[in-house]
Amino acid sequence: MKVLISGGSGFLGTALSKQLLAYYQTKDQPIDITWLTRNTQQAHLHDVQLMSYDTLKDTDAAFDVIINLAGAGIADKRWSDERKQQLMDSRIKPTQALLDFIARSSHKPTCLISGSAIGWYGTQGDTPLTEDSSFEEDFAHRLCAAWEQLATKATELGVPVALIRTGVVIHPSGGMLGKLLPPFKLGLGGQLGDGTQIMSWISREDWVAALIFVLEQQLAQTADAKPHAQIYNFTAPNPISNAVFTKAVGHWLHRPTVFTLPRSLLQLMFGEMATLLVDGQKVLPKALEDSGYSFLQPTIAEALREQSD
Known part of the structure; x- marks a missing residue:
């Protein structure tokens, strides 16, 4: 099986590539992985x-499978107009390049798995949200919607699409947890705002395992089935408040978590982007669970405990 991955060198793409190589080796199935990149001189994995x-x-x-993960980190910089355009371009341009490739390819991939985020739903507080839920209009929604709408055009080219709406990915080597570790280790960790906002998260181990699960489902589809787009929320089944998350990280690190960053200060520091920190989303993985996926780390305690092993 030949797999093309855009964004393969990132926090998620690297972990996914390693596990794909290991997984198909155990099944005695050959797999070739290619990272699509703007810098072919960058360091990359063996094989x-x-x-x-x-x-x-x-x-x-x-390529038999295309996995589209390219996109600048939405929380990496303050959302100026220029940054918003960068965030959009970093998703739309690679996706369009993949669509152009599919369109002229005589050998169509079996499926396109394309990244997105739970930002598609917009800010909806503690309202439970599944793949069938509607959205609230904001920048995160517009960003994800444009990305998904473009990726879905692959179905018009005869290629099924799986859209992966990812929540906050938990792993100490990167993402939100990686950024929080230095202050938390110094005993300076604390909740954001009043701490009641809901955080929909997933461990990186489950993110990788769930993507391979979805891939296997896509490969098992009958060839004569009409290509369509399937949405999956990549979030753990137990979303938590920021206050609970803060206490869990403090307990894991054996550090106090007595500080609080007020909402007003976060808005002053980050502007519009502060919505990612102080406005919650309760997103549930209905499609994954209905399909039979069993979470490896369904609770935050289990996810953090695994990082200690």
């Missing part, structure tokens, strides 16, 4: 090849 976007325009290579 992973690199391909530039310029090469993609002309290559006659064929």
Whole structure:
């Protein structure tokens, strides 16, 4: 099986690539992974090849699966107008490049798995949200909606699409938890705002395992089935408040968590982007669970405990 991954060198893509190689080795099935990148000189995993976007325009290579994870981190910088455009371009341009490749390819991939985020739902407090829920209009929704709408066009080219709406990914090597570790280890950790906002999270181990689960489902579809787009919320089944998360991290690190960053200060520091920190979303993984996926780390305590092993 030949797999093309955009964003393969990132926090999620690297972990996914390692597990794909290991998983299919245990099944005695050969797998070739290629990372689509703008920098073919970057460091990469052993047994992973690199391909530039310029090469993609002309290559006659064929891929059985395409996984689209490219996109600048939404919480990495304050949301200026320029940054918003960068966030949009970093998702739309790679996705369009993949669609152009699929359109001219004589060997269509079996499926396109395309990233998105639970930001699609917008800010909805503690309202339970599944893949069938509607949205509230805001920048995060518009960003995710444009990304998903473009990726879904692959169905018009005869390729099924799985849209992965990812929550806060928990792992100490990166993401939100990676950024929080330094202050928490110094005993400076604390809740954000009043701490009641709901955080929909998933461990990186479950994110990787769930994606391989979805991939296997896509590969098992009958060839004559009409291509369609399937949405999956990649969140654990037990969302928690920021206050509970803060206490759990403090307990895990054996550090106090007595500080509080007021909502007004966070809004002053981060502007519009502060909504990611102080406005909650209760997003549930209905499609994954209905499909039979069993979470490895369904609670935050289990997820953090695994990081200590």
